[in-house]
Amino acid sequence: MAFVPQYFRVVRAEVIRVKAEPFVDAARVIGTGTWRIMFRHVLRNSVRTLPLIFTINASEAILTLAGLGFLGFGIEPNSAAEWGYDLNRAVADVTSGLWWTAIPPGLAIVLTVLGTTLLGESLTDLADPRLRRRGGPTATATGTDGGADDD
Incomplete structure (x- = not known):
């Protein structure tokens, strides 16, 4: 709201x-x-711009929840999987030599936010009436300029 x-x-x-x-x-x-x-x-x-704004707001919510979870203010970690909490635990693992434990939650956050944003971009393109074709497929260029060969 x-x-x-x-x-x-x-x-x-x-x-x-x-x-x-x-x-x-x-x-x-x-x-x-x-x-x-x-x-x-x-x-x-x-x-036409509403899908993009909606998905950007969803991406912001994902990043906010992950940030709050990282700081310890997120959802209870026992009741749900939380990427921010997982990243917080991985910080301690990095100092002990287990650097790779931060990759799965970090990658999940990045890919989810990127995917949500790209989904919004494509939905905006689909909703844009200026990008629709009228009267079916249009003729494409054949690659020739209509002039004589340069050979």
């Missing part, structure tokens, strides 16, 4: 930006209804 105002601010800023775009004016000129413009054009283009 703490992040809800952030989502509203982002969507509001995007709505203000999108409603001033020329394609919204063009839809008004051709007689498109207000509700259709609002949902089909403005809202669809305004919520």
Whole structure:
């Protein structure tokens, strides 16, 4: 619930930006209804960044929980697996020569945060109407410039 105002601010800023775009004016000129413009054009283009913000907030939560667990303020270590607590125990192991015990929890944190962020990036690309193709596949370049051979 703490992040809800952030989502509203982002969507509001995007709505203000999108409603001033020329394609919204063009839809008004051709007689498109207000509700259709609002949902089909403005809202669809305004919520495209929400998946990215959501996954970034999830990554921040993972890092916060791991940091609190490392400091000893996390979830009770007996009731759940906690990467921060595991890293804290691994610090003592590093001084005794067992440096490799820090690798699994550290790698798990890094890969989870990276994977969550990349998932958000790909969901944002999927939600972006500007990246969609219209009318099926487009023709690709064949690699020729149409000119004479340079041989």
